[in-house]
Amino acid sequence: xxxxxxxxxxxxxxxxxxxxxxxxxxxxxxxxxxxxxxxxxxxxxxxxxxxxxxxxxxxxxxxxxxxxxxxxxxxxxxxxxxxxxxxxxxxxxxxxxxxxxxxxxxxxxxxxxxxxxxxxxxxxxxx
Amino acid sequence: xxxxxxxxxxxxxxxxxxxxxxxxxxxxxxxxxxxxxxxxxxxxxxxxxxxxxxxxxxxxxxxxxxxxxxxxxxxxxxxxxxxxxxxxxxxxxxxxxxxxxxxxxxxxxxxxxxxxxxxxxxxxxxx
DNA sequence: CGTTCATTTCAATAAACGTTGAGATATTGA
DNA sequence: TCAATATCTCAACGTTTATTGAAATGAACG
Numbered sequence: 259x260x261x262x263x264x265x266x267x268x269x270x271x272x273x274x275x276x277x278x279x280x281x282x283x284x285x286x287x288x289x290x291x292x293x294x295x296x297x298x299x300x301x302x303x304x305x306x307x308x309x310x311x312x313x314x315x316x317x318x319x320x321x322x323x324x325x326x327x328x329x330x331x332x333x334x335x336x337x338x339x340x341x342x343x344x345x346x347x348x349x350x351x352x353x354x355x356x357x358x359x360x361x362x363x364x365x366x367x368x369x370x371x372x373x374x375x376x377x378x379x380x381x382x383x384x385x
Numbered sequence: 386x387x388x389x390x391x392x393x394x395x396x397x398x399x400x401x402x403x404x405x406x407x408x409x410x411x412x413x414x415x416x417x418x419x420x421x422x423x424x425x426x427x428x429x430x431x432x433x434x435x436x437x438x439x440x441x442x443x444x445x446x447x448x449x450x451x452x453x454x455x456x457x458x459x460x461x462x463x464x465x466x467x468x469x470x471x472x473x474x475x476x477x478x479x480x481x482x483x484x485x486x487x488x489x490x491x492x493x494x495x496x497x498x499x500x501x502x503x504x505x506x507x508x509x510x511x512x
Numbered sequence: 513c514g515t516t517c518a519t520t521t522c523a524a525t526a527a528a529c530g531t532t533g534a535g536a537t538a539t540t541g542a
Numbered sequence: 543t544c545a546a547t548a549t550c551t552c553a554a555c556g557t558t559t560a561t562t563g564a565a566a567t568g569a570a571c572g
Binding site: 421422423433434436437438440441455456457458 | 547548549550551
């Protein structure tokens with residue numbers, strides 16, 4: 259479950275570049291269905307060549323994954339890596355002061371609040 | 386509450402370097418009391434010059450803060466920035482699929498589990 | 513089977529980054 | 543004040559990284 263240091267470095271390195279950070283956020287927000295490479299590039303204002311370079315970089319870092327669908331290559335976020343990254347960074351964060359990291363937990367929980375309310379007991383696969 | 390893109394880029398850039406990533410983790414684990422610059426450098430295997438350079442970098446990025454204490458400069462993690470960074474990255478992560486980001490929430494919660502149990506109702510300041 | 517569309521690869525230039533060691537600054541105690 | 547300790551600053555070097563545009567790949571459809 260816990261990530262290795264070198265994987266975390268690759269991931270943070272990948273996230274430390276404007277185009278790639280935007281790409282990851284666009285894909286995080288796009289959900290599991292993902293976006294075609296061209297759409298990602300357009301969403302973040304990158305040339306097709308730059309988009310390909312940065313998406314490959316993100317895939318090598320394990321932050322996104324790709325699948326072919328007809329003519330397009332569809333990229334989507336790897337939420338498990340993002341989650342592992344958070345865990346790696348905050349590992350043993352409390353040291354007897356749980357109030358230190360609960361704000362981080364709440365920030366993350368807040369993002370799910372509306373979705374949770376919408377789909378608390380119903381299956382969500384549709385469309 | 387939400388972080389700006391350029392701040393997030395600075396933070397991820399700071400975390401994308403082995404020495405600095407180790408430093409942040411050492412300081413996260415050290416808790417609010419922090420560690421002297423020399424101790425941080427020693428903990429991560431950096432020369433004093435390199436330690437100073439990287440700690441300054443981390444401070445500029447908002448990930449750590451410093452205070453003087455006698456001859457030493459004590460560095461400590463800025464948990465609020467780490468929390469904001471997580472929020473920035475995962476913003477709008479669910480899109481109707483809350484099961485996507487709950488693992489991340491649980492990862493983060495797990496880190497506080499023992500501390501929570503230990504100090505659920507008692508104040509924690511001691512020695 | 514050849515054309516089109518989407519994406520990737522390549523090579524060159526330019527910019528950013530980390531490391532090093534020497535020297536500067538600031539604090540403490542004799 | 544002087545010496546010792548802790549940390550920071552600076553500049554030069556070598557390495558890594560991003561960008562660009564042109565060319566190549568690879569799948570799909572008539």
